[in-house]
Amino acid sequence: MSDRLDLAFAALADPTRRAILTMLLEDDMAVTDVAEPFDISLAAISKHLTILTRAGLIAQEKRGRVKWCKLEPDALRAASVWMQGFGQFEPVNLDAFERFLEVELSPEADHSPQE
Amino acid sequence: MSDRLDLAFAALADPTRRAILTMLLEDDMAVTDVAEPFDISLAAISKHLTILTRAGLIAQEKRGRVKWCKLEPDALRAASVWMQGFGQFEPVNLDAFERFLEVELSPEADHSPQE
DNA sequence: CCAATCGTCAACCAAATGGTTGAATATGGC
DNA sequence: GCCATATTCAACCATTTGGTTGACGATTGG
Numbered sequence: 342m343s344d345r346l347d348l349a350f351a352a353l354a355d356p357t358r359r360a361i362l363t364m365l366l367e368d369d370m371a372v373t374d375v376a377e378p379f380d381i382s383l384a385a386i387s388k389h390l391t392i393l394t395r396a397g398l399i400a401q402e403k404r405g406r407v408k409w410c411k412l413e414p415d416a417l418r419a420a421s422v423w424m425q426g427f428g429q430f431e432p433v434n435l436d437a438f439e440r441f442l443e444v445e446l447s448p449e450a451d452h453s454p455q456e
Numbered sequence: 457m458s459d460r461l462d463l464a465f466a467a468l469a470d471p472t473r474r475a476i477l478t479m480l481l482e483d484d485m486a487v488t489d490v491a492e493p494f495d496i497s498l499a500a501i502s503k504h505l506t507i508l509t510r511a512g513l514i515a516q517e518k519r520g521r522v523k524w525c526k527l528e529p530d531a532l533r534a535a536s537v538w539m540q541g542f543g544q545f546e547p548v549n550l551d552a553f554e555r556f557l558e559v560e561l562s563p564e565a566d567h568s569p570q571e
Numbered sequence: 572c573c574a575a576t577c578g579t580c581a582a583c584c585a586a587a588t589g590g591t592t593g594a595a596t597a598t599g600g601c
Numbered sequence: 602g603c604c605a606t607a608t609t610c611a612a613c614c615a616t617t618t619g620g621t622t623g624a625c626g627a628t629t630g631g
Contacts, residue, residue: 344471347469347471350465350466350468351588354469355462355589366541371607371608372607372608381589381591382591382592383608383609384590384591384610385590385591388588388609392588403597405599406608407598407606407607408607408608412542420539427529472619487577487578488578496619497622498578500619500620500621502580503618504619506579518578521576521629522577522578
């Protein structure tokens, strides 16, 4: 029953997890390094990463004793696509929509994160 | 603490609430009419609508004894914009996006809530 | 005015969430 | 082989969530 979108949106609802995603935008990271800036236990971070993984928002790959985390854009894109349907029902919203298309469709676009 | 995005994403994490939003895409609706296609109590729907309202995803206006619900796109747009920062860091295939447009924008599309 | 309709409130319940701590399981370095 | 490092597991806790039912307050129609 619990749809892919359920998991994605639920994962995105937590500020710690959104912060983790933002960090991973910069680079892949080990679990310990992900945990470093936060004030909660490593176990709690590990749980957050599990939730992000099951939501398909990140992937974890163990190399040696280190488990690397990297963004997995598909789920984010699915959620984004779902929301775009609502951006369109009003002319005002075409702003964001057009910016999206512009960036997304230009072959030589600079796809680096802005932040 | 709980950010606007927290509330928006948490609200979007429930399939019933996403279905409600989809219904409201068609037209503004009274609470009772929103509840009609669902198998849960009116009180439960009322709670869902409160959550959507506090998340800024819909607005409710009482006229007479009927309370009308309508989409409020700002919060959705905020969430959408947040996610686009992630959609861009990799060249994207627009497949899913185009399929979505096809379904969602066709005038005779079946937008009824799916369970 | 009275009854029906619209919607919320209150109390309750089971399950999920986000956190803790302490022990356990790899793995790597020396 | 041993110890430190990296990460998860297990048990526990408080709070939130999504649902129920029944009573309640407004409003409308006849």
